[in-house]
Amino acid sequence: MSTLVYINSNNGLAKNTLEAITYAKKLGEEVIAITTGSADDSVLATLGQYGANKVLIDRTVNTDDSQQITNVVAAAAESMGSNSVVFSHDFIGKSVGPRLSVRLKAGLVPGATDIPRNGKIRVNVFSGKAMGFVSIKSARKVISLLPNSLQPEGGGENCPVEEFNGNAGIAGVKVLDSKVPEGEIPLPEAELVVSAGRGLKGPENWGMVEELAKELGAATACSRPVADIGWRPHHEHVGQTGVAIRPNLYIAAGISGAIQHLAGVNGSKVIVVVNTDPEAPFFKAADYGVVGDAFEVIPRLTEAVKKFKANG
Amino acid sequence: MKLLVCISKSPDTTSKITFKEDNTKFDENGVQFIVNPYDEWYALVRALELKEANNGSVTIITVGTAVDDAVIRKALAIGADEAVRINSEPHDAYFTAMQIADYAKTNDFDIVLTGKETINYNGSQVGGMIAEALGTPFVSLASKLDVNGSTATLETEIVGGVEVVEVNTPFVVSCAKGMAEQRIPNMRGIMAARTKPLNVIEPSAIEALTSFESYELPPSKSACKMINPENMEELVDLLHNEAKVI
Numbered sequence: 001m002s003t004l005v006y007i008n009s010n011n012g013l014a015k016n017t018l019e020a021i022t023y024a025k026k027l028g029e030e031v032i033a034i035t036t037g038s039a040d041d042s043v044l045a046t047l048g049q050y051g052a053n054k055v056l057i058d059r060t061v062n063t064d065d066s067q068q069i070t071n072v073v074a075a076a077a078e079s080m081g082s083n084s085v086v087f088s089h090d091f092i093g094k095s096v097g098p099r100l101s102v103r104l105k106a107g108l109v110p111g112a113t114d115i116p117r118n119g120k121i122r123v124n125v126f127s128g129k130a131m132g133f134v135s136i137k138s139a140r141k142v143i144s145l146l147p148n149s150l151q152p153e154g155g156g157e158n159c160p161v162e163e164f165n166g167n168a169g170i171a172g173v174k175v176l177d178s179k180v181p182e183g184e185i186p187l188p189e190a191e192l193v194v195s196a197g198r199g200l201k202g203p204e205n206w207g208m209v210e211e212l213a214k215e216l217g218a219a220t221a222c223s224r225p226v227a228d229i230g231w232r233p234h235h236e237h238v239g240q241t242g243v244a245i246r247p248n249l250y251i252a253a254g255i256s257g258a259i260q261h262l263a264g265v266n267g268s269k270v271i272v273v274v275n276t277d278p279e280a281p282f283f284k285a286a287d288y289g290v291v292g293d294a295f296e297v298i299p300r301l302t303e304a305v306k307k308f309k310a311n312g
Numbered sequence: 313m314k315l316l317v318c319i320s321k322s323p324d325t326t327s328k329i330t331f332k333e334d335n336t337k338f339d340e341n342g343v344q345f346i347v348n349p350y351d352e353w354y355a356l357v358r359a360l361e362l363k364e365a366n367n368g369s370v371t372i373i374t375v376g377t378a379v380d381d382a383v384i385r386k387a388l389a390i391g392a393d394e395a396v397r398i399n400s401e402p403h404d405a406y407f408t409a410m411q412i413a414d415y416a417k418t419n420d421f422d423i424v425l426t427g428k429e430t431i432n433y434n435g436s437q438v439g440g441m442i443a444e445a446l447g448t449p450f451v452s453l454a455s456k457l458d459v460n461g462s463t464a465t466l467e468t469e470i471v472g473g474v475e476v477v478e479v480n481t482p483f484v485v486s487c488a489k490g491m492a493e494q495r496i497p498n499m500r501g502i503m504a505a506r507t508k509p510l511n512v513i514e515p516s517a518i519e520a521l522t523s524f525e526s527y528e529l530p531p532s533k534s535a536c537k538m539i540n541p542e543n544m545e546e547l548v549d550l551l552h553n554e555a556k557v558i
Contacts, residue, residue, distance in 0.1 A: 014471070064470070066440065066450045091470050095452040098440025101406060107521030108405070110435040120525050127431050129329040131528045138521045172449025172483070176465070177476040186472030192558070216558065227489075234455065234490045235469065240325055240431055241349050242489060249557040260325050263431075266530065270555045272547065273536070283536050288550060292541025304544035308552065 002030040004082035006073050007047065007055075008092050009039035010064075016088040016145075016189060018050050018152035023145050024086045025051030025153075026115045034076045034164065036061035036069060041161040048159025050152055056080075056164035065171035066095040072166030074103050077140075084141045090188070093144035106140030113149040127240045127263035147188060148246050187236065190219035193247045193268075195238060197223035197261075199254020199275065199294055203231035208295070209253065212302045215309070221245070223255045239264035251301075253294040257282020274298065313368030313459065315359040316421040317392065318412055318442070320374060320402070321383040322348040322432045331527045338432075338527070345380075347387050350427025353494040354487035358457055359425050360391045361492060366459065368422075369393045375402040375411050381510065388505035389497035395510045403520035405433070409441030410518045416446060422481040423464070428453050428488040436486065443484035451479055455490030 003024040007017045024031045033047050033055040044055045058072045073096065077085055085100060087093030089111045101108035113131070114122040120133040121143065187193065194213040200206065206220075213220045220236060227237035238245050240260040246267030253274040255261060262285050265271065273286040274297045283289045290297050323329070324344040332339040347356070359370045372387050373396040374380060384395045396415060402408040416424055424446070426439035436452070443450030455474065456467035462481045467474050469488060497505075539547045551558045 008471075011471075064475075066443070066452070070444065091453060091468070094436040095440055095450055098405070098409070098437045099444035099450065101437070101521070102409070102441045102444035105521070108435075108437060109522065110405075110437055123434075125433055125524075125527065126323070126329045127434060129530075130331070131530065132433075132524045133526045133528075134522050135525050136522050137519075172479060173451055174478045175475055176478055178470070178473065179475070180470070180473030184472060189471065235474075237489065241353075244434070249551065249555070263325075270551070270557045272551070285533060286536040287533070287555065288547060289536040289538050290541050290544075290547065291538065297541050297544065300541075301544040301547065304548040305558075307545070308548045308558075 002032050002080050002082045003027050003084045003086060004073065004077050004080060005031060005033045005052070005086045006069070006092070006096065007033050007035040008088070008090065009035040009044060010037050013043065013046065014189060015152060016090055016147040019147065019150055020086050020088045020145050021047055021050040021052050022150060022153045023115065027084060029084070032056065032076070032080050032082065034058070034073055036072055038062065044161045045158040049154045049156045051156060052159050054159055055161045057161060058164050058166045058168060060165060061168045063171045063173070063175055064092055065173045066099055067172050068168040069096045070099040070103055071168045073100055075166035076164060077104065083139060084143065087142070087144040089144035089146045097142055097144045101142045104140045104142070105138060106142045107136035107138045108142040108144070109134050109136060110144050111146040112143050113146050124267065128244055128266045129263055146246070148191070185219040187219045187221055187238070187243055188245060190245070191247050192216050192218035192249045193221050193245060194218045194251045195221035195223070195255060196226070196253045196294070197255030198225050205295070206232070208298045208302070212251070212298055212305070215302050215305045223261055252282060253298055255282060256280045257285060313362060313366045313423070314421045315363060315368060315370045316416055316419070316424045317351065317356045317359045317370060317372045318374070318424065318426045318438060319351040319356065319372050319387050320348045320430045321345045321376065321380055322430050325349065325431065329529070335526050335528065345383055347383055348427050348430045350429060350431070350487060352387060352390065354489065354491035355425040355427050356387060356390060356392065357492035357495050358487060362457070362459055371396060373398070373412055373415060375400055375408045375515070377401060384510060385505045386497070388508045389501040390495050391501060394508055397510060397512050398515050399512050400515040404522045405435050405437035406441060406522070407518050407520040409438045410445060411515050412438070413442045413445035414516045415513070416442065423459070424484045426484070426486045428486045439484050439486035446482070446484065449479045449483040451477060451483060451485045453488045454485050455488050457485060457487070457491060
């Protein structure tokens with residue numbers, strides 16, 4: 001028996017891929033990683049340090065097409081006799097996981113936040129307002145792991161890397177162009193996030209938010225009204241209908257904390273709220289609160305972070 | 313152009329979430345149900361825009377019981393031509409997707425649209441499952457969709473950015489923010505919705521693969537520690553030494 005883990009290795013090995021390997025290892029069976037694309041063997045071999053016993057790579061696939069990747073992962077699951085397949089719950093896990101579930105007739109648990117306990121797997125439901133415990137009735141299982149649900153555990157040895165041909169077929173979805181802003185930290189992966197809302201009064205005032213984020217090495221985010229009126233791009237909107245995030249630290253300035261916003265951020269480990277209104281509902285969900293004007297507090301916080309970093 | 317929009321009901325976004333029967337069931341008492349916002353604002357409205365520009369038809373489909381007819385009428389009021397309800401509780405995502413796929417197989421749709429997830433189960437499963445069952449391409453998390461003849465151009469969310477992709481019909485797409493703007497149904501739409509066809513069909517024999525055994529509410533937060541706005545050094549110190557996040 002083995003557990004198969006699909007790894008996105010297109011831009012190096014992101015933290016969420018290492019989390020998926022660590023998770024698979026905790027399931028207790030042999031761990032086989034499968035990836036597509038053109039990553040170097042020397043990079044892939046390091047997956048062994050996190051618990052992979054072997055890495056397979058199908059170099060005939062150079063897109064993220066869900067049909068091609070499903071074909072490859074299904075072929076690997078077949079040839080390796082894997083009863084469980086693990087993904088990270090990222091854009092590939094969300095498109096390939098459901099397909100694979102149908103292909104293998106394997107129950108899918110999307111967005112797992114823990115390993116199975118008593119045969120049940122914990123997930124967030126109601127946009128983070130509650131947790132559910134799901135059991136899988138089929139012999140085969142597909143699990144996609146919510147990013148930042150556990151820490152990667154390294155320390156092992158490199159593992160062998162083998163070529164694999166999963167007869168991927170043709171990509172039904174053709175990529176024409178890809179726009180990834182350089183140097184920005186993708187929000188769903190960020191461990192630290194600085195966010196701001198309408199309290200900032202206008203898009204021209206975001207400089208201080210970006211400065212604090214830069215000083216912390218954090219991603220920037222915003223509330224829904226701010227994205228809706230076009231002050232900030234849609235992909236920065238966190239909340240029930242935007243992105244749900246679970247960073248280690250979420251700093252919110254000038255956001256009152258409507259229930260829809262909280263739904264997107266209440267998985268954060270630590271929440272800091274800055275608001276002029278001491279009655280802002282967000283303080284009830286916060287670990288640390290600052291009642292004050294963001295225009296004064298944020299630059300002051302940036303200076304304090306600078307000083308902290310300078311003193312090591 | 314024939315478009316099929318999958319809709320689900322979900323609790324109103326301001327609903328307080330509680331459970332009953334020893335935390336094994338969602339307590340629907342006093343909960344207002346709406347069309348899942350991703351299904352309505354993005355999938356349905358974009359489908360209507362495409363129909364208005366290219367002619368054709370928009371059918372909405374849901375798996376649910378007779379109590380869901382009110383939610384279906386809400387969606388019809390926004391502008392779909394007809395609705396199909398597969399008469400069963402939606403046992404899990406696989407069950408739901410296979411029911412919809414069985415209907416879609418016999419009705420040749422150009423595009424099947426879903427929301428990117430429901431706001432109650434947040435699974436992002438049904439669209440990809442339908443695509444696999446139909447053997448069509450799947451574009452997930454699309455924020456833009458334009459169609460020219462049998463070719464569609466879409467923008468989709470990828471890690472840290474967007475990708476522009478092209479795909480031929482038929483295909484399945486899950487719709488995210490940016491796809492369209494919410495439409496408020498007008499009185500004419502609400503009146504018309506009452507007489508639009510709502511076809512109830514019986515489910516196919518399909519076994520669910522998963523089940524929710526129980527639920528829990530997250531532990532409540534301890535009281536918020538208030539920091540003097542003049543003293544951000546203290547906050548940094550607490551984040552480093554107490555919370556250990558920086």
